[in-house]
Amino acid sequence: MLMQVLVTGGAGFIGSHMVDRLVEEGAEVVVVDNLSRGCHDNINKKAKFYNLDISHPSFLDWIKDLRFDCVFHLAAQTNVMNSIMDPYKDAAVNILGSINVLKGCVLAGVRKIIYSSSAAVYGNPCTLPIKEDHPLNANSGYGISKKASEVYFEFFNQNYGIDYTILRYANVYGPRQCSTGEGGVIGVFLRQMLDGVPPVIFGDGLQTRDFIYVEDVCEANLAAVNNGSCSVFNISSGISTSIKDLFDIIAGLCRFSLPPEYKEARPGDIHHSVLDNSKAREHLNWKASTTLLEGLQRTLTYIQEQEISV
Ligand SMILES: NC(=O)c1ccc[n+]([C@@H]2O[C@H](COP(=O)([O-])OP(=O)(O)OC[C@H]3O[C@@H](n4cnc5c(N)ncnc54)[C@H](O)[C@@H]3O)[C@@H](O)[C@H]2O)c1
Structure with missing residues:
Protein backbone atom coordinates (compact mmCIF):
# COMPACT_ATOMS: atom_id res chain seq x y z
CA MET A 1 0.00 0.00 0.00
CA LEU A 2 1.43 3.36 -1.07
CA MET A 3 1.22 6.20 1.44
CA GLN A 4 2.86 9.49 0.55
CA VAL A 5 4.30 9.75 -2.97
CA LEU A 6 5.89 12.46 -5.08
CA VAL A 7 5.38 12.75 -8.83
CA THR A 8 7.78 15.12 -10.57
CA GLY A 9 6.36 16.36 -13.87
CA GLY A 10 2.85 15.54 -12.62
CA ALA A 11 1.29 18.33 -14.70
CA GLY A 12 2.64 16.82 -17.92
CA PHE A 13 1.19 14.22 -20.25
CA ILE A 14 2.30 10.93 -18.63
CA GLY A 15 2.82 12.42 -15.15
CA SER A 16 -0.78 13.62 -14.88
CA HIS A 17 -2.10 10.14 -15.74
CA MET A 18 0.29 8.71 -13.14
CA VAL A 19 -1.13 11.10 -10.54
CA ASP A 20 -4.71 10.03 -11.42
CA ARG A 21 -3.75 6.36 -11.10
CA LEU A 22 -2.02 6.90 -7.73
CA VAL A 23 -4.99 8.87 -6.36
CA GLU A 24 -7.19 5.95 -7.44
CA GLU A 25 -4.87 3.64 -5.44
CA GLY A 26 -5.52 5.77 -2.34
CA ALA A 27 -2.04 7.33 -2.18
CA GLU A 28 -1.44 10.86 -0.89
CA VAL A 29 0.05 12.45 -3.98
CA VAL A 30 2.32 15.47 -4.14
CA VAL A 31 3.12 16.99 -7.54
CA VAL A 32 6.13 19.10 -8.39
CA ASP A 33 6.14 20.77 -11.80
CA ASN A 34 7.31 24.15 -13.07
CA LEU A 35 4.59 24.19 -15.76
CA SER A 36 7.21 24.85 -18.45
CA ARG A 37 5.28 22.39 -20.61
CA GLY A 38 2.68 20.79 -18.36
CA CYS A 39 -0.57 22.45 -17.51
CA HIS A 40 -2.36 23.14 -14.22
CA ASP A 41 -5.69 21.77 -15.50
CA ASN A 42 -4.09 18.35 -15.93
CA ILE A 43 -3.44 17.99 -12.19
CA ASN A 44 -5.87 15.85 -10.22
CA LYS A 45 -7.70 18.00 -7.64
CA LYS A 46 -6.87 15.48 -4.89
CA ALA A 47 -3.12 15.98 -5.36
CA LYS A 48 -1.10 18.72 -3.65
CA PHE A 49 0.69 20.85 -6.23
CA TYR A 50 3.95 22.79 -5.86
CA ASN A 51 5.19 24.99 -8.68
CA LEU A 52 8.92 24.26 -8.38
CA ASP A 53 11.89 23.78 -10.66
CA ILE A 54 13.57 20.43 -9.92
CA SER A 55 16.95 21.77 -10.99
CA HIS A 56 16.88 24.75 -8.60
CA PRO A 57 18.55 24.60 -5.15
CA SER A 58 15.22 25.68 -3.56
CA PHE A 59 13.85 22.22 -4.48
CA LEU A 60 16.18 20.76 -1.82
CA ASP A 61 15.02 23.30 0.81
CA TRP A 62 11.45 22.36 0.02
CA ILE A 63 11.90 18.57 0.17
CA LYS A 64 14.24 18.31 3.14
CA ASP A 65 11.51 18.31 5.83
CA LEU A 66 9.13 16.04 3.91
CA ARG A 67 8.81 12.26 3.83
CA PHE A 68 7.94 10.19 0.77
CA ASP A 69 7.74 6.42 0.43
CA CYS A 70 8.22 6.53 -3.29
CA VAL A 71 9.08 9.07 -5.99
CA PHE A 72 8.05 8.83 -9.65
CA HIS A 73 10.50 11.04 -11.52
CA LEU A 74 9.00 12.20 -14.82
CA ALA A 75 9.88 15.91 -14.96
CA ALA A 76 12.12 16.52 -17.93
CA GLN A 77 12.90 18.61 -20.95
CA THR A 78 11.14 16.30 -23.42
CA ASN A 79 11.62 17.94 -26.79
CA VAL A 80 14.25 16.03 -28.80
CA MET A 81 14.72 18.82 -31.37
CA ASN A 82 15.32 21.38 -28.58
CA SER A 83 17.91 19.06 -27.04
CA ILE A 84 19.82 19.01 -30.33
CA MET A 85 19.63 22.81 -30.69
CA ASP A 86 20.40 23.51 -27.02
CA PRO A 87 22.03 20.50 -25.31
CA TYR A 88 23.13 22.73 -22.40
CA LYS A 89 19.55 23.57 -21.42
CA ASP A 90 18.49 19.96 -21.88
CA ALA A 91 21.30 18.73 -19.62
CA ALA A 92 20.50 21.39 -16.99
CA VAL A 93 16.98 19.97 -16.53
CA ASN A 94 17.49 16.32 -17.39
CA ILE A 95 20.88 15.62 -15.81
CA LEU A 96 21.32 18.29 -13.10
CA GLY A 97 17.58 18.21 -12.34
CA SER A 98 17.71 14.43 -11.89
CA ILE A 99 20.74 14.71 -9.61
CA ASN A 100 18.83 17.29 -7.56
CA VAL A 101 15.82 14.96 -7.34
CA LEU A 102 18.11 12.12 -6.23
CA LYS A 103 19.73 14.36 -3.58
CA GLY A 104 16.23 15.35 -2.45
CA CYS A 105 15.27 11.68 -2.18
CA VAL A 106 18.18 11.10 0.18
CA LEU A 107 16.99 14.02 2.37
CA ALA A 108 13.35 12.85 2.30
CA GLY A 109 14.21 9.25 3.27
CA VAL A 110 12.75 7.87 0.07
CA ARG A 111 12.77 4.07 -0.18
CA LYS A 112 12.40 3.87 -3.95
CA ILE A 113 12.54 6.10 -7.02
CA ILE A 114 11.11 5.10 -10.38
CA TYR A 115 12.69 6.89 -13.31
CA SER A 116 11.05 7.55 -16.68
CA SER A 117 13.80 6.97 -19.22
CA SER A 118 13.45 6.56 -22.95
CA ALA A 119 14.23 4.37 -25.95
CA ALA A 120 16.21 7.45 -27.09
CA VAL A 121 19.13 6.05 -25.02
CA TYR A 122 19.61 3.34 -27.70
CA GLY A 123 19.98 5.70 -30.68
CA ASN A 124 19.95 3.92 -34.06
CA PRO A 125 19.30 0.25 -33.29
CA CYS A 126 21.92 -2.36 -34.30
CA THR A 127 19.49 -5.25 -33.70
CA LEU A 128 15.71 -5.55 -33.48
CA PRO A 129 13.76 -5.92 -31.31
CA ILE A 130 15.88 -3.82 -28.95
CA LYS A 131 16.66 -5.53 -25.66
CA GLU A 132 17.85 -3.72 -22.52
CA ASP A 133 21.46 -4.83 -23.10
CA HIS A 134 21.56 -3.22 -26.57
CA PRO A 135 24.44 -0.67 -26.81
CA LEU A 136 23.46 2.83 -25.68
CA ASN A 137 24.28 4.89 -28.80
CA ALA A 138 22.11 7.92 -28.01
CA ASN A 139 22.29 10.43 -30.86
CA SER A 140 20.47 13.44 -29.38
CA GLY A 141 21.09 15.65 -26.37
CA TYR A 142 17.88 14.17 -24.94
CA GLY A 143 19.04 10.55 -25.36
CA ILE A 144 22.41 11.41 -23.85
CA SER A 145 20.87 13.20 -20.86
CA LYS A 146 18.52 10.26 -20.20
CA LYS A 147 21.46 7.85 -20.43
CA ALA A 148 23.63 9.96 -18.09
CA SER A 149 20.79 10.20 -15.54
CA GLU A 150 20.40 6.43 -15.55
CA VAL A 151 24.03 6.13 -14.42
CA TYR A 152 23.37 8.58 -11.56
CA PHE A 153 20.56 6.32 -10.31
CA GLU A 154 23.09 3.48 -10.01
CA PHE A 155 25.55 5.85 -8.34
CA PHE A 156 23.03 7.03 -5.72
CA ASN A 157 22.04 3.44 -5.04
CA GLN A 158 25.64 2.45 -4.46
CA ASN A 159 26.39 5.47 -2.26
CA TYR A 160 23.12 6.13 -0.42
CA GLY A 161 21.25 2.81 -0.74
CA ILE A 162 18.19 4.27 -2.50
CA ASP A 163 16.35 1.60 -4.46
CA TYR A 164 15.41 2.44 -8.05
CA THR A 165 13.84 1.08 -11.21
CA ILE A 166 14.48 2.58 -14.63
CA LEU A 167 11.71 2.31 -17.23
CA ARG A 168 12.67 2.99 -20.85
CA TYR A 169 9.50 3.92 -22.71
CA ALA A 170 8.83 3.45 -26.40
CA ASN A 171 6.57 6.08 -28.06
CA VAL A 172 3.86 6.85 -25.52
CA TYR A 173 0.51 8.23 -26.69
CA GLY A 174 -2.90 9.02 -25.26
CA PRO A 175 -5.12 11.82 -23.96
CA ARG A 176 -3.44 15.11 -22.88
CA GLN A 177 -0.40 14.54 -25.07
CA CYS A 178 1.09 17.67 -26.48
CA SER A 179 1.40 17.22 -30.25
CA THR A 180 5.04 18.33 -30.35
CA GLY A 181 6.72 15.87 -27.96
CA GLU A 182 8.19 12.40 -28.37
CA GLY A 183 5.54 10.12 -29.86
CA GLY A 184 3.64 13.26 -30.87
CA ARG A 209 7.57 2.75 -34.33
CA ASP A 210 6.44 0.99 -31.17
CA PHE A 211 3.42 2.81 -29.72
CA ILE A 212 2.39 2.24 -26.11
CA TYR A 213 -0.76 3.60 -24.51
CA VAL A 214 -0.23 5.93 -21.55
CA GLU A 215 -2.32 3.89 -19.07
CA ASP A 216 -0.15 0.84 -19.74
CA VAL A 217 2.89 2.98 -18.90
CA CYS A 218 1.26 3.99 -15.59
CA GLU A 219 0.63 0.32 -14.76
CA ALA A 220 4.32 -0.39 -15.38
CA ASN A 221 5.25 2.39 -12.92
CA LEU A 222 2.92 0.90 -10.30
CA ALA A 223 4.32 -2.58 -10.91
CA ALA A 224 7.81 -1.20 -10.29
CA VAL A 225 6.96 0.00 -6.76
CA ASN A 226 7.60 -3.47 -5.33
CA ASN A 227 9.45 -5.16 -8.18
CA GLY A 228 12.45 -4.70 -10.46
CA SER A 229 14.86 -3.46 -7.80
CA CYS A 230 17.96 -1.74 -9.29
CA SER A 231 17.02 -2.84 -12.81
CA VAL A 232 16.21 -1.39 -16.21
CA PHE A 233 13.13 -2.36 -18.26
CA ASN A 234 11.78 -1.59 -21.71
CA ILE A 235 8.14 -0.50 -21.52
CA SER A 236 6.60 -1.00 -24.92
CA SER A 237 3.88 -2.76 -26.87
CA GLY A 238 6.54 -4.88 -28.58
CA ILE A 239 4.66 -4.34 -31.85
CA LEU A 275 11.48 -2.66 -28.01
CA ASP A 276 11.53 -6.17 -26.58
CA ASN A 277 9.41 -6.02 -23.40
CA SER A 278 9.89 -9.63 -22.23
CA LYS A 279 12.05 -8.60 -19.24
CA ALA A 280 9.26 -6.34 -17.91
CA ARG A 281 6.67 -9.05 -18.49
CA GLU A 282 8.75 -11.54 -16.52
CA HIS A 283 10.12 -9.41 -13.66
CA LEU A 284 7.51 -6.68 -13.23
CA ASN A 285 4.64 -9.05 -13.90
CA TRP A 286 3.32 -6.40 -16.28
CA LYS A 287 2.06 -6.45 -19.83
CA ALA A 288 0.73 -3.87 -22.28
CA SER A 289 -2.98 -4.56 -22.44
CA THR A 290 -4.37 -1.78 -24.65
CA THR A 291 -4.43 -2.45 -28.40
CA LEU A 292 -3.41 0.37 -30.74
N1 LIG B 1 5.96 10.80 -24.24
C1 LIG B 1 6.80 9.86 -24.63
O1 LIG B 1 6.59 9.24 -25.68
C2 LIG B 1 8.01 9.51 -23.78
C3 LIG B 1 8.86 8.50 -24.27
C4 LIG B 1 9.96 8.16 -23.51
C5 LIG B 1 10.20 8.76 -22.30
N2 LIG B 1 9.38 9.73 -21.85
C6 LIG B 1 9.70 10.36 -20.57
O2 LIG B 1 8.53 10.36 -19.74
C7 LIG B 1 8.54 11.54 -18.92
C8 LIG B 1 7.24 12.29 -19.09
O3 LIG B 1 7.13 12.67 -20.46
P1 LIG B 1 5.85 13.38 -21.07
O4 LIG B 1 5.67 12.87 -22.44
O5 LIG B 1 4.75 13.32 -20.09
O6 LIG B 1 6.40 14.86 -21.22
P2 LIG B 1 5.79 16.28 -20.75
O7 LIG B 1 6.70 17.27 -21.37
O8 LIG B 1 4.34 16.32 -21.01
O9 LIG B 1 6.01 16.23 -19.17
C9 LIG B 1 7.18 16.68 -18.53
C10 LIG B 1 6.76 17.59 -17.39
O10 LIG B 1 7.94 18.03 -16.70
C11 LIG B 1 7.76 19.41 -16.38
N3 LIG B 1 9.10 20.01 -16.24
C12 LIG B 1 9.99 20.27 -17.20
N4 LIG B 1 11.08 20.84 -16.68
C13 LIG B 1 10.88 20.92 -15.34
C14 LIG B 1 11.64 21.44 -14.26
N5 LIG B 1 12.85 21.96 -14.44
N6 LIG B 1 11.12 21.38 -13.01
C15 LIG B 1 9.86 20.87 -12.80
N7 LIG B 1 9.10 20.38 -13.79
C16 LIG B 1 9.59 20.41 -15.05
C17 LIG B 1 6.97 19.99 -17.55
O11 LIG B 1 6.29 21.20 -17.21
C18 LIG B 1 6.01 18.84 -17.85
O12 LIG B 1 4.82 18.98 -17.12
C19 LIG B 1 9.76 12.35 -19.31
O13 LIG B 1 10.79 12.10 -18.40
C20 LIG B 1 10.11 11.81 -20.69
O14 LIG B 1 11.48 11.94 -20.94
C21 LIG B 1 8.29 10.13 -22.57
Whole structure:
Protein backbone atom coordinates (compact mmCIF):
# COMPACT_ATOMS: atom_id res chain seq x y z
CA MET A 1 0.00 0.00 0.00
CA LEU A 2 1.43 3.36 -1.07
CA MET A 3 1.22 6.20 1.44
CA GLN A 4 2.86 9.49 0.55
CA VAL A 5 4.30 9.75 -2.97
CA LEU A 6 5.89 12.46 -5.08
CA VAL A 7 5.38 12.75 -8.83
CA THR A 8 7.78 15.12 -10.57
CA GLY A 9 6.36 16.36 -13.87
CA GLY A 10 2.85 15.54 -12.62
CA ALA A 11 1.29 18.33 -14.70
CA GLY A 12 2.64 16.82 -17.92
CA PHE A 13 1.19 14.22 -20.25
CA ILE A 14 2.30 10.93 -18.63
CA GLY A 15 2.82 12.42 -15.15
CA SER A 16 -0.78 13.62 -14.88
CA HIS A 17 -2.10 10.14 -15.74
CA MET A 18 0.29 8.71 -13.14
CA VAL A 19 -1.13 11.10 -10.54
CA ASP A 20 -4.71 10.03 -11.42
CA ARG A 21 -3.75 6.36 -11.10
CA LEU A 22 -2.02 6.90 -7.73
CA VAL A 23 -4.99 8.87 -6.36
CA GLU A 24 -7.19 5.95 -7.44
CA GLU A 25 -4.87 3.64 -5.44
CA GLY A 26 -5.52 5.77 -2.34
CA ALA A 27 -2.04 7.33 -2.18
CA GLU A 28 -1.44 10.86 -0.89
CA VAL A 29 0.05 12.45 -3.98
CA VAL A 30 2.32 15.47 -4.14
CA VAL A 31 3.12 16.99 -7.54
CA VAL A 32 6.13 19.10 -8.39
CA ASP A 33 6.14 20.77 -11.80
CA ASN A 34 7.31 24.15 -13.07
CA LEU A 35 4.59 24.19 -15.76
CA SER A 36 7.21 24.85 -18.45
CA ARG A 37 5.28 22.39 -20.61
CA GLY A 38 2.68 20.79 -18.36
CA CYS A 39 -0.57 22.45 -17.51
CA HIS A 40 -2.36 23.14 -14.22
CA ASP A 41 -5.69 21.77 -15.50
CA ASN A 42 -4.09 18.35 -15.93
CA ILE A 43 -3.44 17.99 -12.19
CA ASN A 44 -5.87 15.85 -10.22
CA LYS A 45 -7.70 18.00 -7.64
CA LYS A 46 -6.87 15.48 -4.89
CA ALA A 47 -3.12 15.98 -5.36
CA LYS A 48 -1.10 18.72 -3.65
CA PHE A 49 0.69 20.85 -6.23
CA TYR A 50 3.95 22.79 -5.86
CA ASN A 51 5.19 24.99 -8.68
CA LEU A 52 8.92 24.26 -8.38
CA ASP A 53 11.89 23.78 -10.66
CA ILE A 54 13.57 20.43 -9.92
CA SER A 55 16.95 21.77 -10.99
CA HIS A 56 16.88 24.75 -8.60
CA PRO A 57 18.55 24.60 -5.15
CA SER A 58 15.22 25.68 -3.56
CA PHE A 59 13.85 22.22 -4.48
CA LEU A 60 16.18 20.76 -1.82
CA ASP A 61 15.02 23.30 0.81
CA TRP A 62 11.45 22.36 0.02
CA ILE A 63 11.90 18.57 0.17
CA LYS A 64 14.24 18.31 3.14
CA ASP A 65 11.51 18.31 5.83
CA LEU A 66 9.13 16.04 3.91
CA ARG A 67 8.81 12.26 3.83
CA PHE A 68 7.94 10.19 0.77
CA ASP A 69 7.74 6.42 0.43
CA CYS A 70 8.22 6.53 -3.29
CA VAL A 71 9.08 9.07 -5.99
CA PHE A 72 8.05 8.83 -9.65
CA HIS A 73 10.50 11.04 -11.52
CA LEU A 74 9.00 12.20 -14.82
CA ALA A 75 9.88 15.91 -14.96
CA ALA A 76 12.12 16.52 -17.93
CA GLN A 77 12.90 18.61 -20.95
CA THR A 78 11.14 16.30 -23.42
CA ASN A 79 11.62 17.94 -26.79
CA VAL A 80 14.25 16.03 -28.80
CA MET A 81 14.72 18.82 -31.37
CA ASN A 82 15.32 21.38 -28.58
CA SER A 83 17.91 19.06 -27.04
CA ILE A 84 19.82 19.01 -30.33
CA MET A 85 19.63 22.81 -30.69
CA ASP A 86 20.40 23.51 -27.02
CA PRO A 87 22.03 20.50 -25.31
CA TYR A 88 23.13 22.73 -22.40
CA LYS A 89 19.55 23.57 -21.42
CA ASP A 90 18.49 19.96 -21.88
CA ALA A 91 21.30 18.73 -19.62
CA ALA A 92 20.50 21.39 -16.99
CA VAL A 93 16.98 19.97 -16.53
CA ASN A 94 17.49 16.32 -17.39
CA ILE A 95 20.88 15.62 -15.81
CA LEU A 96 21.32 18.29 -13.10
CA GLY A 97 17.58 18.21 -12.34
CA SER A 98 17.71 14.43 -11.89
CA ILE A 99 20.74 14.71 -9.61
CA ASN A 100 18.83 17.29 -7.56
CA VAL A 101 15.82 14.96 -7.34
CA LEU A 102 18.11 12.12 -6.23
CA LYS A 103 19.73 14.36 -3.58
CA GLY A 104 16.23 15.35 -2.45
CA CYS A 105 15.27 11.68 -2.18
CA VAL A 106 18.18 11.10 0.18
CA LEU A 107 16.99 14.02 2.37
CA ALA A 108 13.35 12.85 2.30
CA GLY A 109 14.21 9.25 3.27
CA VAL A 110 12.75 7.87 0.07
CA ARG A 111 12.77 4.07 -0.18
CA LYS A 112 12.40 3.87 -3.95
CA ILE A 113 12.54 6.10 -7.02
CA ILE A 114 11.11 5.10 -10.38
CA TYR A 115 12.69 6.89 -13.31
CA SER A 116 11.05 7.55 -16.68
CA SER A 117 13.80 6.97 -19.22
CA SER A 118 13.45 6.56 -22.95
CA ALA A 119 14.23 4.37 -25.95
CA ALA A 120 16.21 7.45 -27.09
CA VAL A 121 19.13 6.05 -25.02
CA TYR A 122 19.61 3.34 -27.70
CA GLY A 123 19.98 5.70 -30.68
CA ASN A 124 19.95 3.92 -34.06
CA PRO A 125 19.30 0.25 -33.29
CA CYS A 126 21.92 -2.36 -34.30
CA THR A 127 19.49 -5.25 -33.70
CA LEU A 128 15.71 -5.55 -33.48
CA PRO A 129 13.76 -5.92 -31.31
CA ILE A 130 15.88 -3.82 -28.95
CA LYS A 131 16.66 -5.53 -25.66
CA GLU A 132 17.85 -3.72 -22.52
CA ASP A 133 21.46 -4.83 -23.10
CA HIS A 134 21.56 -3.22 -26.57
CA PRO A 135 24.44 -0.67 -26.81
CA LEU A 136 23.46 2.83 -25.68
CA ASN A 137 24.28 4.89 -28.80
CA ALA A 138 22.11 7.92 -28.01
CA ASN A 139 22.29 10.43 -30.86
CA SER A 140 20.47 13.44 -29.38
CA GLY A 141 21.09 15.65 -26.37
CA TYR A 142 17.88 14.17 -24.94
CA GLY A 143 19.04 10.55 -25.36
CA ILE A 144 22.41 11.41 -23.85
CA SER A 145 20.87 13.20 -20.86
CA LYS A 146 18.52 10.26 -20.20
CA LYS A 147 21.46 7.85 -20.43
CA ALA A 148 23.63 9.96 -18.09
CA SER A 149 20.79 10.20 -15.54
CA GLU A 150 20.40 6.43 -15.55
CA VAL A 151 24.03 6.13 -14.42
CA TYR A 152 23.37 8.58 -11.56
CA PHE A 153 20.56 6.32 -10.31
CA GLU A 154 23.09 3.48 -10.01
CA PHE A 155 25.55 5.85 -8.34
CA PHE A 156 23.03 7.03 -5.72
CA ASN A 157 22.04 3.44 -5.04
CA GLN A 158 25.64 2.45 -4.46
CA ASN A 159 26.39 5.47 -2.26
CA TYR A 160 23.12 6.13 -0.42
CA GLY A 161 21.25 2.81 -0.74
CA ILE A 162 18.19 4.27 -2.50
CA ASP A 163 16.35 1.60 -4.46
CA TYR A 164 15.41 2.44 -8.05
CA THR A 165 13.84 1.08 -11.21
CA ILE A 166 14.48 2.58 -14.63
CA LEU A 167 11.71 2.31 -17.23
CA ARG A 168 12.67 2.99 -20.85
CA TYR A 169 9.50 3.92 -22.71
CA ALA A 170 8.83 3.45 -26.40
CA ASN A 171 6.57 6.08 -28.06
CA VAL A 172 3.86 6.85 -25.52
CA TYR A 173 0.51 8.23 -26.69
CA GLY A 174 -2.90 9.02 -25.26
CA PRO A 175 -5.12 11.82 -23.96
CA ARG A 176 -3.44 15.11 -22.88
CA GLN A 177 -0.40 14.54 -25.07
CA CYS A 178 1.09 17.67 -26.48
CA SER A 179 1.40 17.22 -30.25
CA THR A 180 5.04 18.33 -30.35
CA GLY A 181 6.72 15.87 -27.96
CA GLU A 182 8.19 12.40 -28.37
CA GLY A 183 5.54 10.12 -29.86
CA GLY A 184 3.64 13.26 -30.87
CA VAL A 185 2.87 11.91 -34.35
CA ILE A 186 -0.43 10.42 -33.16
CA GLY A 187 -1.59 13.72 -31.66
CA VAL A 188 -0.55 15.56 -34.83
CA PHE A 189 -2.33 13.14 -37.19
CA LEU A 190 -5.52 13.16 -35.11
CA ARG A 191 -5.56 16.94 -34.83
CA GLN A 192 -4.91 17.53 -38.52
CA MET A 193 -7.43 14.96 -39.75
CA LEU A 194 -10.12 16.38 -37.46
CA ASP A 195 -9.34 19.81 -38.95
CA GLY A 196 -9.56 18.37 -42.49
CA VAL A 197 -5.83 18.95 -43.15
CA PRO A 198 -3.80 16.13 -44.80
CA PRO A 199 -0.96 15.19 -42.41
CA VAL A 200 2.63 15.14 -43.64
CA ILE A 201 4.55 11.85 -43.68
CA PHE A 202 8.31 12.36 -43.72
CA GLY A 203 10.02 9.72 -45.87
CA ASP A 204 8.23 6.77 -47.46
CA GLY A 205 6.01 6.06 -44.45
CA LEU A 206 7.45 2.57 -44.10
CA GLN A 207 9.47 3.58 -41.04
CA THR A 208 8.16 1.77 -37.96
CA ARG A 209 7.57 2.75 -34.33
CA ASP A 210 6.44 0.99 -31.17
CA PHE A 211 3.42 2.81 -29.72
CA ILE A 212 2.39 2.24 -26.11
CA TYR A 213 -0.76 3.60 -24.51
CA VAL A 214 -0.23 5.93 -21.55
CA GLU A 215 -2.32 3.89 -19.07
CA ASP A 216 -0.15 0.84 -19.74
CA VAL A 217 2.89 2.98 -18.90
CA CYS A 218 1.26 3.99 -15.59
CA GLU A 219 0.63 0.32 -14.76
CA ALA A 220 4.32 -0.39 -15.38
CA ASN A 221 5.25 2.39 -12.92
CA LEU A 222 2.92 0.90 -10.30
CA ALA A 223 4.32 -2.58 -10.91
CA ALA A 224 7.81 -1.20 -10.29
CA VAL A 225 6.96 0.00 -6.76
CA ASN A 226 7.60 -3.47 -5.33
CA ASN A 227 9.45 -5.16 -8.18
CA GLY A 228 12.45 -4.70 -10.46
CA SER A 229 14.86 -3.46 -7.80
CA CYS A 230 17.96 -1.74 -9.29
CA SER A 231 17.02 -2.84 -12.81
CA VAL A 232 16.21 -1.39 -16.21
CA PHE A 233 13.13 -2.36 -18.26
CA ASN A 234 11.78 -1.59 -21.71
CA ILE A 235 8.14 -0.50 -21.52
CA SER A 236 6.60 -1.00 -24.92
CA SER A 237 3.88 -2.76 -26.87
CA GLY A 238 6.54 -4.88 -28.58
CA ILE A 239 4.66 -4.34 -31.85
CA SER A 240 6.07 -2.34 -34.75
CA THR A 241 3.64 -0.18 -36.69
CA SER A 242 4.58 1.69 -39.84
CA ILE A 243 3.70 5.38 -40.05
CA LYS A 244 1.72 4.61 -43.22
CA ASP A 245 -0.37 1.98 -41.37
CA LEU A 246 -0.82 4.40 -38.47
CA PHE A 247 -2.09 7.01 -40.93
CA ASP A 248 -4.59 4.51 -42.37
CA ILE A 249 -5.91 3.44 -38.96
CA ILE A 250 -6.37 7.04 -37.78
CA ALA A 251 -7.93 8.04 -41.12
CA GLY A 252 -10.44 5.21 -40.64
CA LEU A 253 -11.31 6.38 -37.12
CA CYS A 254 -11.64 10.02 -38.22
CA ARG A 255 -13.40 9.12 -41.49
CA PHE A 256 -10.70 11.12 -43.28
CA SER A 257 -10.46 10.37 -47.00
CA LEU A 258 -7.59 12.55 -48.31
CA PRO A 259 -4.14 11.01 -48.89
CA PRO A 260 -1.15 12.09 -46.76
CA GLU A 261 1.35 14.63 -48.05
CA TYR A 262 4.82 13.07 -48.42
CA LYS A 263 7.96 15.11 -47.64
CA GLU A 264 11.64 14.23 -47.61
CA ALA A 265 12.78 12.13 -44.62
CA ARG A 266 14.18 14.25 -41.78
CA PRO A 267 17.90 13.84 -41.12
CA GLY A 268 18.57 11.65 -38.08
CA ASP A 269 15.13 9.98 -38.08
CA ILE A 270 15.44 6.34 -36.99
CA HIS A 271 14.05 3.95 -39.62
CA HIS A 272 12.82 1.11 -37.44
CA SER A 273 12.27 0.88 -33.71
CA VAL A 274 10.62 -1.79 -31.61
CA LEU A 275 11.48 -2.66 -28.01
CA ASP A 276 11.53 -6.17 -26.58
CA ASN A 277 9.41 -6.02 -23.40
CA SER A 278 9.89 -9.63 -22.23
CA LYS A 279 12.05 -8.60 -19.24
CA ALA A 280 9.26 -6.34 -17.91
CA ARG A 281 6.67 -9.05 -18.49
CA GLU A 282 8.75 -11.54 -16.52
CA HIS A 283 10.12 -9.41 -13.66
CA LEU A 284 7.51 -6.68 -13.23
CA ASN A 285 4.64 -9.05 -13.90
CA TRP A 286 3.32 -6.40 -16.28
CA LYS A 287 2.06 -6.45 -19.83
CA ALA A 288 0.73 -3.87 -22.28
CA SER A 289 -2.98 -4.56 -22.44
CA THR A 290 -4.37 -1.78 -24.65
CA THR A 291 -4.43 -2.45 -28.40
CA LEU A 292 -3.41 0.37 -30.74
CA LEU A 293 -6.96 0.61 -32.06
CA GLU A 294 -8.45 0.89 -28.53
CA GLY A 295 -5.85 3.45 -27.48
CA LEU A 296 -6.36 5.55 -30.60
CA GLN A 297 -10.13 5.46 -30.18
CA ARG A 298 -9.82 6.64 -26.54
CA THR A 299 -7.43 9.42 -27.58
CA LEU A 300 -9.78 10.53 -30.35
CA THR A 301 -12.77 10.52 -27.98
CA TYR A 302 -10.79 12.65 -25.50
CA ILE A 303 -9.94 15.25 -28.19
CA GLN A 304 -13.57 15.38 -29.38
CA GLU A 305 -14.87 15.80 -25.80
CA GLN A 306 -12.35 18.60 -25.23
CA GLU A 307 -13.66 20.39 -28.31
CA ILE A 308 -17.27 20.11 -27.11
CA SER A 309 -16.40 21.48 -23.65
CA VAL A 310 -14.61 24.58 -25.04
N1 LIG B 1 5.96 10.80 -24.24
C1 LIG B 1 6.80 9.86 -24.63
O1 LIG B 1 6.59 9.24 -25.68
C2 LIG B 1 8.01 9.51 -23.78
C3 LIG B 1 8.86 8.50 -24.27
C4 LIG B 1 9.96 8.16 -23.51
C5 LIG B 1 10.20 8.76 -22.30
N2 LIG B 1 9.38 9.73 -21.85
C6 LIG B 1 9.70 10.36 -20.57
O2 LIG B 1 8.53 10.36 -19.74
C7 LIG B 1 8.54 11.54 -18.92
C8 LIG B 1 7.24 12.29 -19.09
O3 LIG B 1 7.13 12.67 -20.46
P1 LIG B 1 5.85 13.38 -21.07
O4 LIG B 1 5.67 12.87 -22.44
O5 LIG B 1 4.75 13.32 -20.09
O6 LIG B 1 6.40 14.86 -21.22
P2 LIG B 1 5.79 16.28 -20.75
O7 LIG B 1 6.70 17.27 -21.37
O8 LIG B 1 4.34 16.32 -21.01
O9 LIG B 1 6.01 16.23 -19.17
C9 LIG B 1 7.18 16.68 -18.53
C10 LIG B 1 6.76 17.59 -17.39
O10 LIG B 1 7.94 18.03 -16.70
C11 LIG B 1 7.76 19.41 -16.38
N3 LIG B 1 9.10 20.01 -16.24
C12 LIG B 1 9.99 20.27 -17.20
N4 LIG B 1 11.08 20.84 -16.68
C13 LIG B 1 10.88 20.92 -15.34
C14 LIG B 1 11.64 21.44 -14.26
N5 LIG B 1 12.85 21.96 -14.44
N6 LIG B 1 11.12 21.38 -13.01
C15 LIG B 1 9.86 20.87 -12.80
N7 LIG B 1 9.10 20.38 -13.79
C16 LIG B 1 9.59 20.41 -15.05
C17 LIG B 1 6.97 19.99 -17.55
O11 LIG B 1 6.29 21.20 -17.21
C18 LIG B 1 6.01 18.84 -17.85
O12 LIG B 1 4.82 18.98 -17.12
C19 LIG B 1 9.76 12.35 -19.31
O13 LIG B 1 10.79 12.10 -18.40
C20 LIG B 1 10.11 11.81 -20.69
O14 LIG B 1 11.48 11.94 -20.94
C21 LIG B 1 8.29 10.13 -22.57
